[in-house]
Amino acid sequence: MSAVFEAAPVFSMRQDSLLPPDDPLRQTLHNEVHARPSASLKLPVVVHYVAVLNEGVARADEHAHLCRLPGQEALPPEALGANFLRLNFEGFSVKWERHTEFTRYSVVQALPEGLDATPESLDALPPAVTADWLRDVPGRTFAALKLVLLEQHLGSPGKVVADARTWFDDSPIVASVMGAVQGQGHSVVVTDFQLRPTGWEHMVVIAEHATSETRAGRIAQRLLEIETYRLMALRALPVAKALGPLLGRVEAGLASITERLHQRDTSADALLDELIALAARVEHLTAEHQYRFNATEAYHALVQNRIAELHEGKSGAAQTLGEFMQRRLSPAMATVALTAQRLTDLSRRIERASALLRTRVDIATDLRSQALLTQLSEGQSTQLRMQATVEGLSIAAITYYVVSLLLYVFKALKLQGWWPLSPELSAGIAIPLVLAGVWWTTRRIHRRFFGHGPAA
Known part of the structure; x- marks a missing residue:
């Protein structure tokens, strides 16, 4: 089977003698906005989307895996240089995107005619690639989504949501009218955010007949990014929960040290040893987890941004995606933010306690020095006599x-x-x-x- 690949477009700078020399990063930064172009999707279509963590996975490993696709044995490694690649086959396409922490694979294919609108039929719908190829994708799966995009007249969004309900089981669904800034919107998205026994999540989009292929591509990209960034943002939650008891013990130890600071019979050296141990522990925790907390904040901001781009409207009694994220994701993000703040506050409190202890040690040293000088002065007087x-x-x-x-x-x-x-x-x-x-x-x-x- 023959195929052609489509990499991210690269726009070369003109060599105009009237311009000063180019900055070395000019072309790279200019092409960054074109690095991941949206796909053009012809409805009805289904997207099998898999996102894997790429820690320990080299670009060469992903290139070797892409070469296993039909007709891609001679795929040049340079094709992966822009971190984006779309391979077009007969009847389907495969898109590869590499990010800092994860890599995304999307298999786009036409939705079979006459497919029953049931979760079981969507479970049984296989991707156009072979099962072995999909199973052997290098990395660890953290997101897998089957996204179905259909065409239908949106006369009543509530009825559209009720019809789309048949794609899901009895679990509560989340539904939003997209593009509802003015009028009734251009499409409706329905999902239950449930992980099915097959390992996939299901999401269904019903768009108006006049929806363009480029708009359908942007809708799919935003929805897939929302789910990807939501799960990446949540990766810090287990860390925050595990750190809670440990930070509590550190806070109790710091409180004990500060309580004993004003007691004259307490050894300053012993307090200093305990304080250094606490500071080392807090700095280790900060160095180990600060990146994860900062990444969570960035991913959460991306989720909020992508939801805002949907211009949501309600469709009946079902929660919108924004409401669902606000109620389910925001508490987790607050827990992560609180843990990160506790780490920062602990560092500052330890620094203040260290300053107080240094003051106490300095005062004690000054008193000892003064006593020593007094003794020396008395000894000198005696010596003079x-x-x-x-x-x-x-x-x-x-x-x-x-x-x-x-x-x-x-x-x-x-x-x-x-x-x-x-x-x-x-x-x-x-x-x-x-x-x-x-x-x-x-x-x-x-x-x-x-x-x-x-x-x-």
Whole structure:
């Protein structure tokens, strides 16, 4: 079976000599708005849609899988470069789209004539690709949807919804009139958001006969994106529920630490160790789950945006898609947002507790330093007093030695007849003079080395 592939259109920049040189990203950013063009769907049609998580799945694995389609053995790897590829076969088409966290596969085929409007008949409706090919899609399935688009006059939306009710079991349905800004709208969507035993969800769209193929393609794309982004947004809910008890214990531990901060008999080192352990745990949780929480916020915003683009109106007593999402999805998103906020608040509270503990440690350190300086000052005063005492003794000792030397000198002079006085008397007379000289010399040394007044 031969087939042709349709990649995302690439518009090349003109090489005009009158323009400055192109920024390296100009062409890439320009072509981004054309990266995933909507399909043109000829009604009636059924879309078998599968979205898989692509963590650990390389683009080469997806290329090898697409090459297993009939006639695609020579599919060039470059065809997957724009993250979008549509392969057109006889009677059906396969669309591949790769996103950051997931990859989407859509098999579009004409709805068989005379198909009974029952959930069992839709369950039994197989995709145009082989069962083995669909089962072997690389990745883990998180969304699988059979979307049926029909043509019918929308005279009474309530009757249209009642007729479409036969496609579903007895579970409550959700229905919206789309394009109901003015008038009665251009189409009606009905679903029950139930996962059937076959693994598929069912969704039915009834459009007016005048609905263009491009509008039908946009309707299908928006509805498929709503369900995809809804499920991706909910991926953070189990994480948030699991973190609840753990965050409660961390909050209790932080409260205990802050309670003991003002108790003087509590060791600051012990508090610091506990606080560091809590901070490390919170930072680990933040690093591990912050991306998931941020992604959930982004996916939820996309769901709300796509619902707003439907311009919904009510059709009888059934909930609209927007009402269903508001009542069922918003509480889950609030739980995720609260958990993310608790993590952020815990980080801030730990930071404030750390600042308080640092203040306490700084004050204690300052007090110890002041006490140490006081001890040093007292020790220095004592040392100075001892030094003064030692200096007094030193003056007496030096005077004694000098006078002893002078006594020997006087004895020698007396022996030679050169000194008339008694040596002992001469030594006694010299004592005050020597003492004054030693004292004066010591003061001079002090003034020179310690700056106590100008040197004499």
